Amino acid sequence: MHAMVYRGPYKIRVEEKDMPSIEHPNDAIVRVALAAICGSDLHLYHGLIPDTRVGTTFGHEFIGVVEEVGPSVQNLKKGDRVMVPFNVYCGSCYFCARGLYSNCHNVNPNATAVGGAYGYSHTAGGYDGGQSEFVRVPFADVGPTLIPEWMDDEDAVLLTDALPTGYFGAQLGDIEEGDTVIVLGAGPVGLFAAASSWLMGAGRVIVVDHLDYRLAKAREFAHAETYNFAEYPDIVLELKKATDYLGADVVIDAAGAEADGSFLQHVTGVKLKLQGGSPIALNWALDTARKGGTVSVLGAYGPAPSGIKFGDAMNKGLTIRTNQCPVKRQWPRLFEHVRNGYLKPSELVTHRIPLEHIAEGYHIFSSKLDGIIKPIVVPQAS
Ligand SMILES: NC(=O)c1ccc[n+]([C@@H]2O[C@H](COP(=O)([O-])OP(=O)(O)OC[C@H]3O[C@@H](n4cnc5c(N)ncnc54)[C@H](O)[C@@H]3O)[C@@H](O)[C@H]2O)c1
Ligand SMILES: [Zn+2]
Ligand SMILES: [Zn+2]
DSSP states (O other): OEEEEEEETTEEEEEEOOOOOOOSTTOEEEEEEEEEOOHHHHHHHTTOSTTOOTTOOOOSEEEEEEEEEOTTOOSOOTTOEEEEOSEEOOSSSHHHHTTOGGGOSSSOTTOSSSOEEBTSOGGGTOBOOSSBSEEEESSTTTSOEEOOTTOOHHHHHHTTTHHHHHHHHHHHTTOOTTOEEEEEOOSHHHHHHHHHHHHTTOSEEEEEESOHHHHHHHHHHHOOEEEEGGGSSOHHHHHHHHTTTTOEEEEEEOSOTTOOSOHHHHIIIIISOSSSSOOHHHHHHHHHEEEEEEEEEOSOOOSOOOOOOHHHHHHTTOEEEEOOOOHHHHHHHHHHHHHTTSOOGGGGEEEEEEGGGHHHHHHHHHTTOTTOSEEEEEOOOO
16 A cells, blocks of 8 residues: 655655554554644654654544454444544543543553554554555544544544644633633644634634734634734734733643744754754743633643743743643534534645645645645545
8 A cells, every 4th residue: 555654854755555454353444535734743744753763654634434343343344434533542541531532541652641643653652644545543443433424524534633623722721701812823723723712702812823824814714813923023012912911811822842933942942952842832822821811732842842931830820731632522512513514624724635745745734835724635545
């Protein structure tokens, strides 16, 4: 089969790989119909995630058709059209029992902090991902769900991470009626967080980025006020001015460890890797939240980013909430929002890329060329 393969930072190819096989009675093999590339994949592509081994296939966002099931699988059968959450999880450990699927204790022998994810390096369990013609899905009775008849494929693939994560970010913000919410980052995750904030009663939603085409999308798709941080000498001051010098009730960091906005932090954290990424967006979040406010961190951070203004967070009495999204927990509510038309996730899809051209897709997405927001990968399996 053909699969995307990592060859080193900024180097990916499509190669012939062995077909995945059933390794455990509760495995399934899924023929991938659509996969997506995520901002999280860019951290892998840039070589920022430890233990990303040469030969790994990325892709934690995918949907497809069940090709084969192991002997103990009861909930799926060959031919089922399924969506698969990006988390690999057992469904029965202490954490899964509490709905903390992204913190599953049974699926990742390499770390205790993070659970399992498809195509996200050996730090996240070493599972191959779905930017491929076929993928092995462990715990097949636990994560995958039949795609409802009425749901479009492109909506379904965005429900495997981007939309649930954005929605989760708004949930972690504990938004109360009338709250002012600032979202840092107008990628798919930030745009979904902004749109979801309205559903939770926000009175004002402000989105910050430095890419004008994404800010235009934030106005159109998420009905948000927007700020281009590159246009202001001090974006924190500007956002303070915009919020009566109090700051926002809730700030959502949807940018993560590769954020721009500080040359020094970007060079030391992202280019030279002297610290685990750049904390600039996180610090802007801590700075622009009002005292007693809540900071919700969705953006991915490496093991030890330094230079975080933790003292300020403490003195301001901030509540900081964060996690990888437990995707399946979000589905019942989100299925309703999609069916009722409150959210149309596929509106963010800008590029549909054949698997054979995925290297070009990564390049365009990484360099933010061609108005890219969300690229979808289409394998040619038949
Ligand atoms: N918690 C989770 O479960 C989870 C799931 C998916 C993605 N993520 C993380 O969320 C983040 C966003 O993902 P995405 O797919 O939207 O990525 P993306 O790369 O498409 O978007 C990130 C956006 O942030 C902007 N940005 C850069 N520096 C900024 C700054 N200082 N302030 C404001 N905006 C800034 C970029 O211009 C870009 O538009 C990534 O770090 C990703 O790893 C987390
Ligand atoms: Zn993702
Ligand atoms: Zn578990």
